[in-house]
Amino acid sequence: MLQTEREEWHLLQAHAKSMSREHLFDLFNQSNKRSEALSFRNNDLFIDFSKQRISEETLQLLVDLANASQLQQKIEALFQGESVNRFEQRPALHMALRSPEEARLELNGIDIIGQIHEQLSRMDKLVSQLHSAQWRGHTGRPIRNLVHIGVGGSDLGPLMTNRALCDLKPPTEHDLSVHFVSSMDGSQLSLLLKELEPSETLFVIASKSFSTIDTMANADTALHWLRNGLGAEDRKILQHHFIGISANPEKMTQFGIAADNQLMFWEWVGGRYSLWSCIGFPIAARIGMDNFRQLLAGAHCMDEHFRTTPFLENIPVLLALIGIWNVNFLDIHAHAILPYDGRLASLPAYLEQLEMESNGKHTTIEEHEVSYSTCPIIWGDIGPNAQHAFYQLLHQGTERVMCDFIAPARRYHCEQSGNDELKVQHTLALSNCLAQSRVLAFGDNILKTENQVPAYKRYHGNQPSTTILLDELCPFSLGQLIALYEHKVFVQSVIWNINPFDQWGVELGKVMANETYQALTQSTDRPMMDQSTEAILREIQALQES
Ligand code: F6P
8 A cells, every 4th residue: 555545644744734733832731741752762772752843642643554555564573584675686694793692693594693793703803913913914014004995885884983993092002093995086084194104004995785986995095005005916915914894705805805804794785774783893903892892782772772772762763753754744854963062073964874865756656656745955054064054944944844853861970070171062062952942943032032033043943853862972872873873864764765785876876987987088989978077078188187
């Protein structure tokens, strides 16, 4: 049955008609128990939905829609390893990556928990070698720089996590820096290579397919740089200066990565869900394996909550359903991610891939065109910086936007005295976070003045937001937070009846880029492009020849 034909969908549409006339200011005035009823805690994470334009009835109607869409059965199918990635005929078992060693899960008769923990142990061993300065480069010098080369899911997760946990002291006295390189044009790599010493540099090539052109082009440049810098034969360079992480061991071998330097993951781990696998190697290299395991434990805690909690108290389910409410019933199609902590600067980019690559789809599982909106436009920035940039539109623009405010309650509390200024800065950030969500919700209703305000100074408010408070930002709470969003994406995909685990939309661009590469590099016998592209090509060629 089409989602829009369900009775539950129609009831939500009717309910939205009355709710869209309500202002958040009035909803709060109607009950002093609103925030109590609409906020929830799971371990280190507290979430407040009360500034969303919902009532308890809205939640019940949304849960009815989820039940009609067989959400519980679909969650079970996901966790059981059924082929939920329908068009690629495979499961999506990223949750297994954070399951404890004693858990049991077989896929086609293979104990995958055993395989996962075997790879984690191999990763642990490599990380210890780096931390104890036992991993030596070709000339015998210890490795001091690890350069992680990957793109998309093979980059954004580890990069975001390392930035988020940058306050943690590495569990080693040995000086080891971790760098990230992703850009296809070589701009990050060329700058970095100027600073690094080849004999002390290890490249980690992270790619599920081990054939993504962006990553392989950077890997080739790195190999070339080492050849020039070390003057050694390729076999030696590859043995001492390259680690590969992939689901494609043949391709790693073809590139020349030594068998002992290959870390594996599996086709049933989507790229954007892979930071929990050996793709997390640079995380463990930076924060240590114990902390990496805490990150996994936090995510596992959210998995258990997601799998076992009734929907009306289930945080990922509610986060997802409220998103559906905003997009499909209140007609809000923009979503801002606003962390009030500079360490979470890369979270918006990470969530952009997670949500938009997963749910940016226009066909249902049954291969019909959808007749409703799916994933909204997601973007964001560090909240306090964004206040001085795009918040004007949130406050007084004409677009409706839903916002997620994210902040840790505690910071700098373990630091030695003398850091009082930093504690003040944290309090400042928190007060701005709370102030912004208030102004967005209530507009100038919260002004204490009786005076008439001119139109250009008026704030209508009624912009919905969710506030997510972490007790503090640590591996466990970050694991919870990321898994929360992963499950949110899954729940929304169930309601929209789309496959969140493939990304065919990016494939055509890759094919076309190959063709255009030929057009740029071959003067004869080359494919012809459209008029506009041909004109731009002529400009490029003229400039390059001048
Ligand atoms: O092009 C999109 C994509 O396939 C993403 O889904 C993925 O995270 C990224 O490219 C990198 O892919 P790989 O890990 O295979 O290099």
